[in-house]
Amino acid sequence: MTIKFEDLEVGAAIGSLEFLLTRDSLVRYAGASGDFNQIHYRDDVAAEVGLPGVLAHGMLTMGAAVQVAVNWVGDSGRIADYQVRFTKPVVVHPQDGAVLVVSGKIGALNAEERTARVDISAIFNETAVLGKAQAVVRF
Amino acid sequence: MVNPNVQGKQYPATAPYLVGREKIREFAHAVKSTSATNLDLFAAQAAGYEDLVAPPTFAVVIQERSLAAVLADPEADIDFSRVVHGDQRFSYVRPIVAGDELTSVLTVASVKSLGAHSMVTFETKIFDVEQNLVCTAMSTLVVRGDE
Numbered sequence: 001m002t003i004k005f006e007d008l009e010v011g012a013a014i015g016s017l018e019f020l021l022t023r024d025s026l027v028r029y030a031g032a033s034g035d036f037n038q039i040h041y042r043d044d045v046a047a048e049v050g051l052p053g054v055l056a057h058g059m060l061t062m063g064a065a066v067q068v069a070v071n072w073v074g075d076s077g078r079i080a081d082y083q084v085r086f087t088k089p090v091v092v093h094p095q096d097g098a099v100l101v102v103s104g105k106i107g108a109l110n111a112e113e114r115t116a117r118v119d120i121s122a123i124f125n126e127t128a129v130l131g132k133a134q135a136v137v138r139f
Numbered sequence: 140m141v142n143p144n145v146q147g148k149q150y151p152a153t154a155p156y157l158v159g160r161e162k163i164r165e166f167a168h169a170v171k172s173t174s175a176t177n178l179d180l181f182a183a184q185a186a187g188y189e190d191l192v193a194p195p196t197f198a199v200v201i202q203e204r205s206l207a208a209v210l211a212d213p214e215a216d217i218d219f220s221r222v223v224h225g226d227q228r229f230s231y232v233r234p235i236v237a238g239d240e241l242t243s244v245l246t247v248a249s250v251k252s253l254g255a256h257s258m259v260t261f262e263t264k265i266f267d268v269e270q271n272l273v274c275t276a277m278s279t280l281v282v283r284g285d286e
Contacts, residue, residue: 019171025169025171028168028169029169029170031165031169032162032165032166032168032169032170033166033169033199033200033203034200034203035203037219049220058224058227059196059199059224059227060169060170062196062227063169063170063171063172063194063195063196064170064171066194066195066196067170067171067172067173067174070172070174070194070195071173071174074174074175074176075174075175075176075186075192076172076174076176076177076192076193076194076195076234077176077186077188077192077234077236079195079231079234080230080231081228081229081230081231082195082196082228082229083226083227083228083229083277084226084227084228085225085226086223086224086225086226086227132226135195
C-alpha cells in the first residue's frame with residue numbers, strides 16, 4: 001500500500017503505537033547509543049541528583065516516537081527532518097517500566113517540496129513528554 | 140555557569156566513524172524500530188538504498204562524539220552532571236546508510252543564561268567521505284546552576 005501525496009489531508013491521523021519502556025530497554029539503548037549517563041540505570045544516582053527515579057533517555061523517547069511516522073511511510077530514509085523538545089521526564093519503574101503512547105497526525109503539507117509534516121504526540125502517565133515533535137516526510 | 144565566550148567556537152573534526160550494518164540493526168532494535176529498511180538488507184536495496192538505512196535519530200551517535208570534546212573542554216566549563224537535554228533536531232540532506240564513513244564538526248551556536256541556568260545550543264554538521272553534508276544536528280542542553 002503506497003501512500004500518495006495528493007491524497008493527504010492536514011489534520012488526518014496517521015496511526016498510533018504503544019511502547020513498554022523497561023529498565024532493559026534503557027540498558028539496551030545505552031549500549032546502542034553510547035549514552036551511559038548513570039541516571040538511566042542507577043536508582044541511587046538518580047536519587048542523589050534529585051530525580052524522582054531512573055529516567056528514560058530523552059533520545060530513546062525521541063527515537064521510539066518517530067516510529068509512528070516511519071511505519072506510516074514504510075521507510076525511515078524518507079524522514080528528512082525531525083525535531084523535538086523534551087518537556088517532561090519519563091520515569092521508568094524497576095518492575096513495571098513505563099508505557100509510552102505515541103500518535104501522529106498531518107500538521108502541514110508542502111506541495112512544492114512534496115513533504116508532509118507529521119506532528120507527533122508522546123504521552124506517558126497522561127502527560128505529554130515531548131513538545132513540538134515534528135517529522136518532515138519526503139514524498 | 141557556561142562560559143559565554145565559547146559562543147561561536149568551533150571544534151576540530153572528529154575521527155571518521157564507519158557506520159556498520161550490525162550497528163544500525165542494534166540501534167534500530169534499541170529505538171524499537173520494526174522498519175524493514177533498518178533491518179532487512181534486501182528491503183533496503185529494493186527501496187533503492189545501497190545498504191541498511193539508519194533510523195532518523197542515529198545521527199546522535201556521531202553528535203555524541205563531537206559533544207565529548209566540548210564537555211572535556213575546560214574553557215567551556217560544562218558540568219555534565221548538571222546537564223539536561225532541552226531539545227534536539229536532525230535535518231538530513233540524505234539518509235545515513237551502512238558503509239558511510241562520517242566525520243562531524245561542532246560549533247557552539249549560542250550560550251544563553253536563564254537565571255541561574257545556562258542554555259547551550261550546539262550545531263553539529265556531519266559529512267561523508269567526499270565531504271558532502273549528510274546531516275545537521277542541533278542540540279540544546281540546559282545546564283542547571285546552583286539553586
